[in-house]
Amino acid sequence: MHILEIENLTKRYSNHLALSDISIKVPQGHIFGLLGPNGAGKTSLIRIITQITRADEGTILFNNEKLTGKHIASIGYLPEERGLYKKMEVGEQLLFFAQLKGLSKHEAMHLLKDWVERFEIKGWWRKKVEELSKGMQQKIQFIATVLHNPKLLILDEPFSGFDPINAELITNEILNLKKNGCSIIISTHRMESVEQLCDDIALINKSKKVLDGSVKQVRDQFKTHTFSVECNTAHLQLPNEYQILESSVKDNDIFSYKIKKAETDSNNKLIQLLVNQTEIIRFAELIPSMQEIFIRVVNP
Numbered sequence: 001m002h003i004l005e006i007e008n009l010t011k012r013y014s015n016h017l018a019l020s021d022i023s024i025k026v027p028q029g030h031i032f033g034l035l036g037p038n039g040a041g042k043t044s045l046i047r048i049i050t051q052i053t054r055a056d057e058g059t060i061l062f063n064n065e066k067l068t069g070k071h072i073a074s075i076g077y078l079p080e081e082r083g084l085y086k087k088m089e090v091g092e093q094l095l096f097f098a099q100l101k102g103l104s105k106h107e108a109m110h111l112l113k114d115w116v117e118r119f120e121i122k123g124w125w126r127k128k129v130e131e132l133s134k135g136m137q138q139k140i141q142f143i144a145t146v147l148h149n150p151k152l153l154i155l156d157e158p159f160s161g162f163d164p165i166n167a168e169l170i171t172n173e174i175l176n177l178k179k180n181g182c183s184i185i186i187s188t189h190r191m192e193s194v195e196q197l198c199d200d201i202a203l204i205n206k207s208k209k210v211l212d213g214s215v216k217q218v219r220d221q222f223k224t225h226t227f228s229v230e231c232n233t234a235h236l237q238l239p240n241e242y243q244i245l246e247s248s249v250k251d252n253d254i255f256s257y258k259i260k261k262a263e264t265d266s267n268n269k270l271i272q273l274l275v276n277q278t279e280i281i282r283f284a285e286l287i288p289s290m291q292e293i294f295i296r297v298v299n300p
Helices: 042-049 069-074 090-100 105-118 134-146 164-179 191-197 215-221 267-275 290-298
Strands: 002-013 016-027 031-035 057-062 075-078 152-156 183-187 200-205 208-214 226-231 243-250 254-260 280-285
Touching: 002 042, 002 183, 016 042, 016 183, 016 200, 016 208, 031 042, 031 191, 042 152, 042 183, 069 075, 075 134, 090 105, 090 134, 105 134, 134 152, 134 164, 164 183, 164 191, 183 191, 191 290, 200 215, 200 290, 208 215, 208 290, 215 290, 226 267, 267 280
Parallel strands: 031 183, 031 200, 075 152, 152 183
Antiparallel strands: 002 016, 002 057, 200 208, 226 254, 226 280, 243 254
């Protein structure tokens, strides 16, 4: 089941091709990372999903229905450029956004009570937005985005402006929303957030989708069959199809190796070759991080 199915989407602005034949599926209840360098087309795609602009070609299905204006109430969107009214009081602002999303004042107040306590902003209820720090304003915007319990939540750089403590708070809330059935798209440059939160990703570069899949599938796709090994033997003897890329001596006569195995051989075969001549202290496959994969794909 997919909350969002994007098929062959194309968008042009004058002489600029923003999106070229993009097809992406966002699984229901997953956190989906929308990645790419600046200018790749991510914002154009988000603006089409949220119906701020229209695609020139292609289709979008939302819960197996063609995406139309009626679905806006089921979507929450936190843009990178936040949009609070500086002269409005916090409480007034939150109620205003809640009512725009179709909630009554009574419903909004009931929901806000819990969020205000969890985000520790009760004392700021009657403060004007311009009196708040950037991080506090981000909290207000996040609450306004999720208060109506959207089925699909789109977060554009959600951790921008947050210190580590509040970034952890937002991370936990994102995971809670997922646990409660919300499907979430995160557009971010923070690859550590992708590895921590995302189930699936799509990478857009120069208007085209160049990579997609689950985080595990993508990382496995870029494996180099290289392992970090620590043992108590100074001179390992391995077959020619194995390469010792690096070696060094650690404390207490522990020897460290970086070994590249033959692609067709199993991990167990390498382990057996090592066990036959040494005591293994540590054995780990070196799987590339999302940061490394991003750089390799965008700058081949």
